[in-house]
Amino acid sequence: MNKHMRQKNLKPNAQNSILSYFTHWLEDSSERLYKKPILFDERKGRLCFRFEDTAPELIFTLCDNGNATVDVIYQNHFWDIVAEFDVMENKTGSGKYYCHGCKEKKLYSSRKHLFQEHVFEPLLDWVNANLNSSNWLCVFKAGGAAWASIVDERDVPAAYLQEDFVTALPIIVNLTQ
Numbered sequence: 298m299n300k301h302m303r304q305k306n307l308k309p310n311a312q313n314s315i316l317s318y319f320t321h322w323l324e325d326s327s328e329r330l331y332k333k334p335i336l337f338d339e340r341k342g343r344l345c346f347r348f349e350d351t352a353p354e355l356i357f358t359l360c361d362n363g364n365a366t367v368d369v370i371y372q373n374h375f376w377d378i379v380a381e382f383d384v385m386e387n388k389t390g391s392g393k394y395y396c397h398g399c400k401e402k403k404l405y406s407s408r409k410h411l412f413q414e415h416v417f418e419p420l421l422d423w424v425n426a427n428l429n430s431s432n433w434l435c436v437f438k439a440g441g442a443a444w445a446s447i448v449d450e451r452d453v454p455a456a457y458l459q460e461d462f463v464t465a466l467p468i469i470v471n472l473t474q
Contacts, residue, residue, distance in 0.1 A: 314361050315359065315360075315361050315362075315363060315412055315416075316342075316344055316359065316361050318408075318409045318412050318413070318417075319344070319359055319412075319416075319417060321409075322413055322417045323417075326417070326421060329421055329425075330421055330424055330425065331424055331425045331428060331429065332348040332349050332350060332351055332424055332428040333348065333349045334346035334347070334348055334349075334357055335347050335348070335349055342360055342361040342362070343358060343359070343360045343361070344358070344359045345357070345358050345359075346358075346359075348424065348428055350469055350470060350471040351428050351468055351469060351470060352434050352466045352467065352468055352469075352470055353470075354369050354370055354371050354376075354434060354436075354466060355367055355368075355369060355379070355428075355434065355468075356368045356369075356370055357420070359416075363383060363384050363385075363386055363412070363416070364383055365381070365382040365383060365416045365420065366378045366380065366381050366382070366383075367379050367380035367381075367423070369434065369436065369445040371436050371443075371445070371463075371464075374443075376436060376443045376444070376445050377443060377444045377445040379434075379445055379446065379447055380420075380423050380427075382415070382416045382417075382419050382420050382423075383398075383415075383416070384396045384398070384411060384412060384415035384416055385397035385398040386408070386411060388408075389404065393405060393406065394406075394407065394408050394410070394411040395411065396411065396415055427447050427468070428468055428469070429468065429469065430467070430468070430469040431449055431450050432447050432448065432449060432450065432468045433447070433448055433449075433450055433453050433465045433466060433467055433468060434446075434447055434465070434466045434467075434468055435447075435448050435453065435456040435462070435464075435465045435466075436462075436463040436464050436465070436466070437456075437459065437461040437462055437463055438461060438463050439460075439461040447468065448465075453465045
């Protein structure tokens with residue numbers, strides 16, 4: 298099992314659960330991820346990860362119901378979702394799986410393949426595109442509304458000038474490579 302997963306002795310309940318699919322996918326795909334997910338919280342039906350060497354405010358949560366998000370937790374408060382990788386799972390009468398939310402109904406031979414294509418691979422693409430040293434996490438708040446965005450370092454000065462700006466945090470916090 299992947300060394301990052303072993304840290305918490307991860308043992309998903311059912312072999313056909315989304316959490317189990319993810320752990321197997323991660324074992325096979327972790328070398329393609331620019332920043333590896335590190336499990337820090339496991340509860341029934343949910344896994345929470347931080348990404349190595351990145352701002353601890355970014356949390357990847359994967360639920361066994363198919364919900365998958367990258368959340369911003371700033372000063373111990375939920376702030377925003379900066380990425381979402383959900384799938385609306387459906388099954389045909391012939392046993393094929395598809396995402397009900399997609400315009401094109403692409404059929405998959407297994408539930409595992411549906412989640413790999415709709416959740417895990419898009420997560421990999423997002424991690425590799427966003428979790429790098431040229432990006433910053435900008436946090437905003439106006440009244441009761443709070444939001445966050447990942448911006449290129451060249452755009453941080455413009456974010457700072459916005460009335461609702463709270464802070465900007467580097468995405469990469471510890472360069473170990």
